[in-house]
Amino acid sequence: MLITTHQYLDKYPVPPNSKILILGTIHPHFHEEFKVPFFYGNEISIWKIFSEAFPGELTDPANLDHITRFLGNRELAISDTIISCKRLSPTALDKDLEIIEDNRKSLLKTLATSEILEVICTSGFGKNNAFKIFYSQILGLPITTEIRKKREAIVIIPGTDKKILVRAIYSPARTALTGIANSQGYKAVKQKMSVTQYRVSLYRSIFESERFSD
Template identity: 45%
Template sequence: MITKHQYLKKHPINKDSKKLIVGTIHPHHHENFIIPFFYGNKLSLWNILNEVFDNSIGTPISVEGILNTLSANKISISDTIVECKRTSNSSLDKDLIPLKLNHHLVDQIKESQIEEILFTSGFAKNNAFRLFYKDILGLRITKDIKENRGIVLDASIFGRPIKLTVLYSPSGTANTGIVRSKLYLAVKNNYNNSTTPVQDFKVAHYREHFLSPALID
């Protein structure tokens, strides 16, 4: 089973964007998506960001609403994989075999005003940060990077320093790992009265990163 990315060419990085969301690649059966866009299969990311941006995307979620919200907040979105094989029908990163990486990301970032890149998966096999940092940029992932869930890239790479941040995954399949994470355990009492504590945690987590400047020293 070979998956070819459906949205990269149609939605390149906007040159005036300040932040960039980066994932891997959409699931295979894109014809069944709720909307024809990144994360269009289950809308997990967009449901979170709709709350972050005070329902500016709208209900129901639409491509037009997403694009308007991203543009208004100077955010772009892209992925690290252009084409891949899949060992099963699973949408999990571990079941991918990348065939073609999105090396165009490098030039598009250089030509933009991106100050921070926010990855929707981290350091495991075929995760977005790993593919970008190790396989596209050719850099080594250190223990400090994993502990800090990111790093600030030296200006020599893109002509300016850029902050890289690994977000907690918007996917529901990540919830089991999130509830065991140090950050969630440190604040879980804040959600004692919530019927959706992990979702509320994700919204707060994304709000912190999307509504704040990159703050690169």
């Protein structure tokens, strides 16, 4: 059984002036083999999507300096919900994880003291998905049918009166494409674009402007 400890949480803390936090689970185990030593560095999946969505802003999705500059220019931050975990099999799938320690202490402090107003989770409501861990395990809130349908909720950070929008987007992983292809949203436009193009268009629409309002 593999035990994975997060390599990037301490090295890349959330900048306090960030407005949006991209939140995942934990990187795959064999980080020495990553294309980029950073979040989503194994297949640079999310960075490829951002590069396609905003080609003038992220010109090289395999370059760490370009990635961090892109994040800073857009006031985006990135973090994960898990500090360490056991892997029940040597895959990168969330369902094969057993959480040892979550990242609640750092995340709650960061959200309380930073300028972040929106948390965008890169996986939804399945076993060990980012939204589920953050919303249910870290915030201790129930995921209702309405939240599953809307894929978002407004919450108050514990110990504060600060409201943030928490939402789930489709995972940047290749394994998510099958589910996206079966979604009602994609079926409505499948004659116009591929599944990959549809996901890029969703990321573009989500990240191109601030969506949070009181």
